[in-house]
Amino acid sequence: MAQTNSMGGMVSLIGAGPGDPELITVRGLRVLREADVVLYDALVDERLLAECRTGAELIDVGKRAAGAEPPPPNPSHHNALAQERINALLVAKAREGRRVVRLKGGDPLIFGRAGEELEALAAAGISCEIVPGVTAATAAAAQAQLPLTRRAAGGSLAGSSRGVLLITGHPAAGTAAAGTTASAAVSWESVAAIAPSVTVCVYMGLKNLPQIARRLLDAGLAPQTCVTIVSNASLPSAQVFETTLAGAAAAAGSDGADNATDGLPSPALVLISSNSPQHYVSPPPRK
């Protein structure tokens, strides 16, 4: 699919997967090992970068989930770059005729802003291929052993989940700002309307979970709806915590009050299941 341009340079957008460096694809790892230049995000594991060939240029472009702490300063890496600078860097490195990899957490096309990079590369006439990756929602579900879709026994629809909705809980990315059109942002009302028949996976949703839960309750979703929070899915530090929509909303009115989810680290996925999910192993104890 991918073709090199007249200068020989091209860009591969690669999904690094959800955390565990072994959850990159075989193809992603192969292309990474062949790269001349690698632009990588903050959430990418150092062990993946160690797979790059000697002499490859590694550039930390520092993008991370909203709300995550900035990494400690590292003088061997470039500073974090705005998206525009990342786009320009991809174009410039490819124009030097080099094999460029843009390594992103999860899958490049889900909450990864790949569209802006693809647009810049297309405008510059630079060839690009995309190597998909395991997105965080499926890793979180694997960690909790919680099927995202489920046919109930005997063909009953009760207890089933007929689809999966992936949304973000970060206000800048996911909710309508005042005055914007309702058609262009995911409204919590439309989420609440479809939530009873699907599993809703909220990316970057931990910080705003009480507000999200309250919005969904206000929109009519049942208080006993199951909420499963998975932190650091696929890593040894993974944690699984379960509550209900009512429980998740409880801390929303009391700023600074203890919140059952306060101790959970980011990145975290929030899985919302109206038909009580079946967990097939006990989640690990907290702390």
Next chain:
Amino acid sequence: MAQTNSMGGMVSLIGAGPGDPELITVRGLRVLREADVVLYDALVDERLLAECRTGAELIDVGKRAAGAEPPPPNPSHHNALAQERINALLVAKAREGRRVVRLKGGDPLIFGRAGEELEALAAAGISCEIVPGVTAATAAAAQAQLPLTRRAAGGSLAGSSRGVLLITGHPAAGTAAAGTTASAAVSWESVAAIAPSVTVCVYMGLKNLPQIARRLLDAGLAPQTCVTIVSNASLPSAQVFETTLAGAAAAAGSDGADNATDGLPSPALVLISSNSPQHYVSPPPRK
């Protein structure tokens, strides 16, 4: 995470990815190579099975996407087995103390009926781990170079996609049968309500696409909504075809009439994007 039981047997549910055998994860391939017994689906590539160690027992359990043609009879493989027999086989092989792999197309927890297998294994007290995989929707999006989420330039919400909805177009799995409760199946009305702000990915949706499109039009989705069909994503035989919701619905009233999508092979993913998706490369010509 995974622990062996007292007999030493355990089961790994592994996502084989969307088609290209190189799109399995590094971890999935490692565990597959160590397996004593592998139960695999029809859509799994033979080149992945060739990675199994000499002496591994390979069992074709023959599950495939609804509507796909059955494979030619192969006397070296077991016949296709019903889900109950697959569950029983997983339990029996693990109880022999062997390392069992259940290899599924895509990701095990998305439209893979893993819930039934997890339930059977838990009931039998058999340990299980899940290795997530690349789900077909992200491979289809990578093939079409179509971002599933997208922030429009300048922060505008126009042209953006703030989430992803994964549903199935197979009636037995995805739509409410007459008399069932509306809350337990995905209604096309709730899909149409959220579709303007997300990318809708329909698994197993090619065969019923005219009916699906008409239902979505009836529910109020705009006729000019973009529909991108990706067949055999990630494989050399991949095809990308674009139409609109109105175009996809056009053949619905005329049984047997030529349909623009008739020549597209399965498996196929249908991507429905209200805000015109940006394709950054030309899709390959048909035929």
